[in-house]
Amino acid sequence: xxxxxxxxxxxxxxxxxxxxxxxxxxxxxxxxxxxxxxxxxxxxxxxxxxxxxxxxxxxxxxxxxxxxxxxxxxxxxxxxxxxxxxxxxxxxxxxxxxxxxxxxxxxxxxxxxxxxxxxxxxxxxxxxxxxxxxxxxxxxxxxxxxxxxxxxxxxxxxxxxxxxxxxxxxxxxxxxxxxxxxxxxxxxxxxxxxxxxxxxxxxxxxxxxxxxxxxxxxxxxxxxxxxxxxxxxxxxxxxxxxxxxxxxxxxxxxxxxxxxxxxxxxxxxxxxxxxxxxxxxxxxxxxxxxxxxxxxxxxxxxxxx
Amino acid sequence: xxxxxxxxxxxxxxxxxxxxxxxxxxxxxxxxxxxxxxxxxxxxxxxxxxxxxxxxxxxxxxxxxxxxxxxxxxxxxxxxxxxxxxxxxxxxxxxxxxxxxxxxxxxxxxxxxxxxxxxxxxxxxxxxxxxxxxxxxxxxxxxxxxxxxxxxxxxxxxxxxxxxxxxxxxxxxxxxxxxxxxxxxxxxxxxxxxxxxxxxxxxxxxxxxxxxxxxxxxxxxxxxxxxxxxxxxxxxxxxxxxxxxxxxxxxxxxxxxxxxxxxxxxxxxxxxxxxxxxxxxxxxxxxx
Numbered sequence: 001x002x003x004x005x006x007x008x009x010x011x012x013x014x015x016x017x018x019x020x021x022x023x024x025x026x027x028x029x030x031x032x033x034x035x036x037x038x039x040x041x042x043x044x045x046x047x048x049x050x051x052x053x054x055x056x057x058x059x060x061x062x063x064x065x066x067x068x069x070x071x072x073x074x075x076x077x078x079x080x081x082x083x084x085x086x087x088x089x090x091x092x093x094x095x096x097x098x099x100x101x102x103x104x105x106x107x108x109x110x111x112x113x114x115x116x117x118x119x120x121x122x123x124x125x126x127x128x129x130x131x132x133x134x135x136x137x138x139x140x141x142x143x144x145x146x147x148x149x150x151x152x153x154x155x156x157x158x159x160x161x162x163x164x165x166x167x168x169x170x171x172x173x174x175x176x177x178x179x180x181x182x183x184x185x186x187x188x189x190x191x192x193x194x195x196x197x198x199x200x201x202x203x204x205x206x207x208x209x210x211x212x213x214x215x216x217x218x219x220x221x222x223x224x225x226x227x228x229x230x231x232x233x234x235x236x237x238x239x240x241x242x243x244x245x246x247x248x249x250x251x252x253x254x255x256x257x258x259x260x261x262x263x264x265x266x267x268x269x270x271x272x273x274x275x276x277x278x279x280x281x282x283x284x285x286x287x288x289x290x291x292x293x294x295x296x297x298x299x300x301x302x303x304x305x
Numbered sequence: 306x307x308x309x310x311x312x313x314x315x316x317x318x319x320x321x322x323x324x325x326x327x328x329x330x331x332x333x334x335x336x337x338x339x340x341x342x343x344x345x346x347x348x349x350x351x352x353x354x355x356x357x358x359x360x361x362x363x364x365x366x367x368x369x370x371x372x373x374x375x376x377x378x379x380x381x382x383x384x385x386x387x388x389x390x391x392x393x394x395x396x397x398x399x400x401x402x403x404x405x406x407x408x409x410x411x412x413x414x415x416x417x418x419x420x421x422x423x424x425x426x427x428x429x430x431x432x433x434x435x436x437x438x439x440x441x442x443x444x445x446x447x448x449x450x451x452x453x454x455x456x457x458x459x460x461x462x463x464x465x466x467x468x469x470x471x472x473x474x475x476x477x478x479x480x481x482x483x484x485x486x487x488x489x490x491x492x493x494x495x496x497x498x499x500x501x502x503x504x505x506x507x508x509x510x511x512x513x514x515x516x517x518x519x520x521x522x523x524x525x526x527x528x529x530x531x532x533x534x535x536x537x538x539x540x541x542x543x544x545x546x547x548x549x550x551x552x553x554x555x556x557x558x559x560x561x562x563x564x565x566x567x568x569x570x571x572x573x574x575x576x577x578x579x580x581x582x583x584x585x586x587x588x589x590x591x592x593x
Binding site: 036 | 520525542560563
């Protein structure tokens with residue numbers, strides 16, 4: 001188990017290292033990054049001064065080493081617009097986004113897990129069809145459109161919820177619902193099919209033969225095994241959630257990192273963009289590492305390795 | 306060949322849902338190909354007297370099926386023409402990402418040692434950055450245009466191909482016919498393209514069909530944020546962005562393009578699901 005933890009952790013570090021290279025080159029794909037930061041009408045003199053100030057005139061390898069050594073300390077340079085450290089700006093907005101993503105994940109688990117269990121237990125029944133419909137419809141909506149339709153219904157027509165802003169639980173409901181749609185579909189679909197597969201296996205038949213109650217079989221014997229592939233997908237969904245949060249936050253003017261990132265892109269504030277991409281990646285790698293380590297808890301076979 | 310294709314189509318259509326999906330997809334393709342010539346109105350013709358007119362069933366007077374937007378342009382005609390961009394971007398970016406992903410997957414599956422590990426680490430790095438975030442940042446850097454959009458979408462969505470193709474190659478390369486080919490002195494490219502590639506094609510077809518749907522959603526999201534195709538071309542995502550400002554008094558401007566995306570994506574997903582059931586029952590496990 002210790003070896004497993006160590007290998008996975010070292011690998012996660014390697015991935016973060018790879019991400020740092022990607023983030024470094026992100027602003028350099030088009031050549032000289034100065035052009036990105038400065039307004040098009042900047043004079044040659046300004047460009048030269050800016051290049052020197054940012055270190056863009058030094059050898060690329062040196063630039064990267066410098067970037068990495070500062071990145072590990074969380075220093076991505078100053079936001080050119082706000083005159084604050086870029087990472088600090090992102091970190092300040094982080095809790096709001098985490099609350100939104102957690103609420104969305106909570107909603108989708110609350111709907112998808114019972115739905116998938118019922119659908120798999122009563123195959124072909126009405127509830128199974130509802131489950132299939134939800135998993136088809138849920139992944140065919142554009143998230144941002146769903147968000148706008150929610151605003152239309154609940155803010156414009158019914159006046160139940162505020163259309164934008166952050167800070168209270170009422171502000172969280174609609175963005176969380178919009179964001180939850182896609183993951184609900186994916187998780188329902190996957191958990192249903194792995195439950196169906198597990199329910200057909202020999203040990204389930206043995207348990208039935210032994211006289212274990214139906215609920216006992218589904219909840220104790222089957223769900224634990226079906227949860228393993230689903231957990232991986234839940235881990236991967238975190239990435240999709242954080243990505244989806246970008247656009248959802250923009251629509252609801254919700255003060256999270258996604259809205260910050262879009263504003264930063266509009267303002268050509270690329271140090272903030274870099275800090276944002278890097279932090280999101282670290283978060284996702286961290287969550288997936290945790291998921292990997294949780295396998296050990298769910299699947300005793302992995303502990304021995 | 307024709308016979309087996311016919312038989313496959315016959316089996317495919319046995320599911321009514323899949324037949325329905327195919328009908329939707331055919332309609333959208335039709336709209337994209339010749340819609341521009343048969344639409345009732347010029348999609349870019351502005352008419353200030355006809356602005357924000359509701360759909361036919363909502364208002365009394367009217368000649369605009371789905372209503373008009375803020376500049377008086379006919380929404381239905383714009384939707385039909387907008388199908389071009391969605392389909393073009395969806396299909397072209399899927400072709401690009403399949404080429405990249407299959408290439409990586411074949412190599413990583415056949416040469417498992419160093420190249421394989423390295424390529425799989427690349428897929429993990431790719432997965433660590435949420436797609437929309439990456440695409441946003443890259444489009445912001447390289448600038449928004451049709452081809453940049455296709456490039457960005459294509460180069461950020463190859464991971465699923467690489468993973469599935471690699472997993473299948475790891476099994477296939479141990480098969481006797483592959484080993485026989487190797488012993489007979491077949492070169493690595495020959496083994497990869499003549500012996501392994503044909504056997505992963507059914508998975509590739511399934512992934513591709515479902516990925517087109519996702520790409521259309523991604524394209525609409527980027528266009529919505531103003532980072533897609535430049536505004537002269539009507540796109541469904543940009544139409545929703547415009548309609549968002551009139552959500553209080555003209556809901557149809559934002560709602561209609563969303564419905565167009567929704568129906569198209571559902572159609573493609575229905576077709577993809579049926580292909581998956583028919584071609585590759587194993588793939589059920591490697592979703593997403």
